Amino acid sequence: MTQLALVIDLNVCVGCHACVTSCKEWNTQGEAGPLSDQNPYGKDPSGTFFNRVQTFEVGQFPDTQTVHFPKSCLHCEDPPCVPVCPTGASHKRAEDGIVLVDYDKCIGCKYCAWACPYGARELDEAQKVMKKCTLCVDRIYDVALAERDRKPACVLACPTSARLFGDIHDPQSEVSIAIREQGGYALMPEWGTHPANHYLPRRRTEARVREEDLQRFDNPLKVDGLLPKPATGEPALDDVTSW
Amino acid sequence: MRPAWSVVLLTTLLGAGQGLFLALYGADLSDAARGRASLAPVFVAAAAIGSLALAAAGLAASFLHLGRPERAWRSAAMWRTSWLAREVIALPLFMALVALYGVLHWLGQLQAALVAGALAAAVCVALFVCTGMIYACLKFLQEWHSPLTVLNFILLGCASGLTAATALAASLDPALETGYGVAALVALALAAASRAASLMRNAGLRPLSSLQTAIGVKHPHIAQKAQGAMGGSFNTREFFHGAGAARLAGVRWFFAAAAFVAPAALLALGLPSAAFLVQFAGLLAERWHFFAEARHPQNLYYQAIS
Numbered sequence: 001m002t003q004l005a006l007v008i009d010l011n012v013c014v015g016c017h018a019c020v021t022s023c024k025e026w027n028t029q030g031e032a033g034p035l036s037d038q039n040p041y042g043k044d045p046s047g048t049f050f051n052r053v054q055t056f057e058v059g060q061f062p063d064t065q066t067v068h069f070p071k072s073c074l075h076c077e078d079p080p081c082v083p084v085c086p087t088g089a090s091h092k093r094a095e096d097g098i099v100l101v102d103y104d105k106c107i108g109c110k111y112c113a114w115a116c117p118y119g120a121r122e123l124d125e126a127q128k129v130m131k132k133c134t135l136c137v138d139r140i141y142d143v144a145l146a147e148r149d150r151k152p153a154c155v156l157a158c159p160t161s162a163r164l165f166g167d168i169h170d171p172q173s174e175v176s177i178a179i180r181e182q183g184g185y186a187l188m189p190e191w192g193t194h195p196a197n198h199y200l201p202r203r204r205t206e207a208r209v210r211e212e213d214l215q216r217f218d219n220p221l222k223v224d225g226l227l228p229k230p231a232t233g234e235p236a237l238d239d240v241t242s243w
Numbered sequence: 244m245r246p247a248w249s250v251v252l253l254t255t256l257l258g259a260g261q262g263l264f265l266a267l268y269g270a271d272l273s274d275a276a277r278g279r280a281s282l283a284p285v286f287v288a289a290a291a292i293g294s295l296a297l298a299a300a301g302l303a304a305s306f307l308h309l310g311r312p313e314r315a316w317r318s319a320a321m322w323r324t325s326w327l328a329r330e331v332i333a334l335p336l337f338m339a340l341v342a343l344y345g346v347l348h349w350l351g352q353l354q355a356a357l358v359a360g361a362l363a364a365a366v367c368v369a370l371f372v373c374t375g376m377i378y379a380c381l382k383f384l385q386e387w388h389s390p391l392t393v394l395n396f397i398l399l400g401c402a403s404g405l406t407a408a409t410a411l412a413a414s415l416d417p418a419l420e421t422g423y424g425v426a427a428l429v430a431l432a433l434a435a436a437s438r439a440a441s442l443m444r445n446a447g448l449r450p451l452s453s454l455q456t457a458i459g460v461k462h463p464h465i466a467q468k469a470q471g472a473m474g475g476s477f478n479t480r481e482f483f484h485g486a487g488a489a490r491l492a493g494v495r496w497f498f499a500a501a502a503f504v505a506p507a508a509l510l511a512l513g514l515p516s517a518a519f520l521v522q523f524a525g526l527l528a529e530r531w532h533f534f535a536e537a538r539h540p541q542n543l544y545y546q547a548i549s
Contacts, residue, residue: 017471020471039474043474044474044475045473045474046472046474046475046476047472047476048477049471049472049476052470052471052472052476053469053471054467054469054470054471054544055467055468055469056454056458056460056465056466056467056468057465057466057467057468058460058462058464058465059462059464060464066468067458067460069458071471071544080381080382080383082324083321083324083325084324084325084326084327084380084381085321085325086317086318086319086320086321086325086327086328086331087314087317087318087320087321087328088317088320088321089317105314105317106310106311106314107309107310107311107312107314107315107317107318108309108310108311109308109309109310109318109327110308110310110481111325111327111377113477113481114244114381114384114539115381116541117383117452117539117540117541118540118541118544119478119482119539119541119542119544119545121477122476122477122478123310123477123481125477127310128310128311129310129311185459186459187456187457187458187459188383188452188456188457188540189456190451190452190456191382191383191451191452191540199458199459201459201460202460
């Protein structure tokens with residue numbers, strides 16, 4: 001069983017929104033498009049997005065950290081949005097675990113959005129159907145693209161490589177190793193949705209300075225000093241080599 | 244959650260229609276059990292048509308909720324997993340069986356009508372369960388995730404339908420008026436108790452999700468600084484009603500008075516038509532409150548614009 005997913009490294013994300021704009025750019029003209037905007041240049045701009053970057057402040061001044069938090073559909077392994085759909089438009093693909101909406105079947109009842117605790121689904125106000133992240137399903141299998149480009153647009157766009165993409169059911173994949181070795185976690189585990197997407201935690205990078213880093217304990221000068229010195233009456237090297 | 248008027252109307256109209264049919268069929272059954280055929284045909288016809296009209300109005304309201312109503316026919320497909328799909332099947336079935344019951348009764352086929360009515364009553368109860376379970380099955384909407392949700396839909400629908408039956412009986416079959424009036428008062432008392440129980444349960448609920456579990460950071464002080472959009476989004480429009488705690492409390496007092504106390508007084512005074520209208524207004528407020536009091540965990544991600 002394959003379960004494609006994103007792993008997002010909060011320690012690396014700088015909150016630049018490149019994933020948001022590249023996602024919108026690809027998906028508004030791809031199979032999922034258009035992702036309509038309402039009043040984009042007016043007073044109350046609004047629009048359909050698959051991916052948003054939010055920002056949180058953790059701690060209290062002066063001991064605070066800024067956490068940039070990219071948020072999109074988590075492609076849950078037990079997605080609560082799928083069984084509630086009355087038409088079958090919302091479905092989870094058996095072959096790769098991607099949760100998708102069939103825009104031709106969706107009746108726009110919004111029940112799936114109510115059934116998603118993460119708020120990952122957005123109704124397209126122009127098309128009146130529910131939309132959500134597709135993991136760029138129309139790119140990742142496209143053999144017309146170079147192999148290195150067969151990744152979701154957000155992953156390719158991330159300037160800090162904060163977004164990893166792969167199969168979390170393959171223990172040797174980059175994403176599985178990252179989850180395993182860097183403390184990857186799921187959001188809102190209390191609801192048993194088993195999100196496929198994982199997040200890597202913020203980690204404090206500290207320079208730890210040890211005594212032996214400043215002064216080598218095996219300093220050859222000191223080691224030499226410990227060697228037995230020749231007595232003053234014995235011939236020195238100079239006595240041997242100069243005549 | 245932001246209450247959608249289409250769904251508020253759908254559930255209240257449907258509940259009244261179902262309750263009215265159950266009231267009618269209950270009278271018919273007790274009439275038959277005593278070996279009589281004393282129900283005024285005009286009353287039976289009016290109650291059946293009334294029940295159908297309320298259900299049809301509810302069905303019409305449900306279409307207003309859909310983004311693509313022209314595809315509504317697809318919505319029965321996933322009945323194996325979706326309570327919404329089950330409701331979509333049960334509602335037309337209920338309407339068809341009520342129509343069949345009414346026609347058979349009008350034609351004097353009382354025994355056949357009793358059979359059709361039994362089927363309609365079974366589907367009616369199933370429809371109540373479907374409607375309630377649409378909300379009760381969403382476990383992270385903790386205010387709804389309770390058997391009380393289903394019980395409230397049933398009892399409030401029955402109270403509303405029995406009040407309507409009392410009003411119809413008052414003008415079309417006065418022999419039934421007292422019995423219906425008493426039954427309506429009993430249903431009203433039961434519904435009030437059940438609704439009060441759910442309000443008390445919800446007042447003591449502790450949300451399982453927090454900002455800490457939402458973003459996975461273990462720290463008591465987390466504040467949102469940006470939600471990724473300045474002008475709002477579907478998430479801010481669909482899940483926030485914008486009413487403060489004071490307004491919610493006001494609506495709560497209003498529906499306690501209008502849906503329970505006032506109709507009981509009007510029924511006791513022998514004014515069932517007025518009781519039904521006041522109660523229906525109260526039930527609209529009750530349903531608005533039902534949606535508004537549910538706190539969706541996704542709102543944790545939309546606490547501050549910037």
